[in-house]
Amino acid sequence: MESVSILHCADLHLGAPFSGLPSNIAAERANDLRRAFLKIIELCKTEKIQLLLIAGDLFDSLHPPDALTDMVRNALASIPGTFIAIAPGNHDAAVFDSLYRYHDGWPRNVYVFTGGFSYLDIPVLNVRLWGAGFTNIYQDKPMLAESRYTDTPLLNICVMHADLIQPGGVSQYNPVTEEMIEKSGMDYLALGHIHKRSEIRRAGAVYFSYPGSPEGLGFDERGERGVYLGEISRGVCELRFYALNRRTFMDIGVDTTGLQRQEIITRIHDELRADKVRSADNLIRVTLTGTVTEESSISPEYAAAALSDVFYMVLSDQTVMDVQPDTIRGDFTLRNIFIKKMQERINQNPSDESLKLAMKLGLRAFNEKVGYTGSDSRGSLA
Numbered sequence: 001m002e003s004v005s006i007l008h009c010a011d012l013h014l015g016a017p018f019s020g021l022p023s024n025i026a027a028e029r030a031n032d033l034r035r036a037f038l039k040i041i042e043l044c045k046t047e048k049i050q051l052l053l054i055a056g057d058l059f060d061s062l063h064p065p066d067a068l069t070d071m072v073r074n075a076l077a078s079i080p081g082t083f084i085a086i087a088p089g090n091h092d093a094a095v096f097d098s099l100y101r102y103h104d105g106w107p108r109n110v111y112v113f114t115g116g117f118s119y120l121d122i123p124v125l126n127v128r129l130w131g132a133g134f135t136n137i138y139q140d141k142p143m144l145a146e147s148r149y150t151d152t153p154l155l156n157i158c159v160m161h162a163d164l165i166q167p168g169g170v171s172q173y174n175p176v177t178e179e180m181i182e183k184s185g186m187d188y189l190a191l192g193h194i195h196k197r198s199e200i201r202r203a204g205a206v207y208f209s210y211p212g213s214p215e216g217l218g219f220d221e222r223g224e225r226g227v228y229l230g231e232i233s234r235g236v237c238e239l240r241f242y243a244l245n246r247r248t249f250m251d252i253g254v255d256t257t258g259l260q261r262q263e264i265i266t267r268i269h270d271e272l273r274a275d276k277v278r279s280a281d282n283l284i285r286v287t288l289t290g291t292v293t294e295e296s297s298i299s300p301e302y303a304a305a306a307l308s309d310v311f312y313m314v315l316s317d318q319t320v321m322d323v324q325p326d327t328i329r330g331d332f333t334l335r336n337i338f339i340k341k342m343q344e345r346i347n348q349n350p351s352d353e354s355l356k357l358a359m360k361l362g363l364r365a366f367n368e369k370v371g372y373t374g375s376d377s378r379g380s381l382a
């Protein structure tokens with residue numbers, strides 16, 4: 001049976017600003033996205049991919065910088081043996097002055113869907129290639145449609161950016177339901193938009209999937225990330241997931257109750273070891289909960305030093321401090337007065353988190369040098 005080898009990717013978001021991260025970390029992440037793209041190009045060569053499907057949001061913005069678009073076009077031109085289909089998404093919609101509309105600027109092996117649902121035949125691949133492109137950041141009418149032209153000996157393969165919704169639901173991002181997919185008559189539907197990977201799914205005779213974003217774009221995009229690749233023939237879909245993320249976003253929570261400082265750090269390292277990428281490449285958010293004592297309390301500076309092998313770390317300290325007044329030097333110490341006054345104010349305003357933080361920082365000041373430079377949400381760098 002005739003089959004075609006495909007690589008299905010989506011949501012690379014090249015040029016994303018990573019504005020929530022410090023500028024040097026954000027610059028590294030921008031490089032990581034370019035690296036993921038170039039890795040996809042390399043896979044097309046090594047895996048002899050005949051059809052590369054890019055299901056939207058290849059770029060993070062409507063008008064990415066020339067240096068970026070030149071890099072992308074050169075890379076695509078470097079795999080002339082692979083046919084490339086791009087379906088613009090809501091982030092890189094084919095608006096009137098979109099780079100996708102400068103047809104001369106794209107290599108001959110690239111086809112961009114810059115409008116409504118349509119197809120082109122690629123007889124050499126035995127494929128009828130379907131797709132649609134966003135022409136605006138919103139696309140509230142469904143683009144996928146039934147067509148009698150799917151009645152062909154060619155394989156019907158479709159690429160588009162679309163939001164899979166429940167029947168009766170709504171979306172401004174090209175809504176599609178399983179029922180619509182089933183009726184589409186496709187052999188494979190390559191979707192983009194949802195950044196969390198789906199399994200290879202099936203609606204009736206139609207296989208479909210979301211590969212997700214190949215590099216996480218924030219702490220809500222955790223775990224292994226990558227693309228789908230493999231062979232498709234009529235009634236058969238043999239795609240496998242290929243992880244290519246350079247780094248992993250991780251959310252690490254530790255209940256500090258009863259733990260020493262070093263034990264808390266060990267727990268964090270244990271979680272880091274469970275990930276497949278090197279801990280030096282991870283972006284972690286550490287949330288501490290439970291009760292700490294002055295001795296076990298972890299300052300941002302302590303965490304930064306103890307986890308200096310991690311690429312990027314942000315500490316969210318939600319612990320409650322178990323405050324013990326001085327007993328050795330009698331009751332009337334500066335420290336005890338501070339504790340008493342702070343406790344009174346906390347009792348008056350129990351919901352004011354800044355008072356609890358002030359208590360923690362003040363107690364730290366009695367014990368050690370305090371070089372506290374900002375809120376708990378600031379990160380520290382390896």
Ligand SMILES: [Mn+2]
Nearest residue numbers: 011057091193
């Ligand atoms: Mn996206």
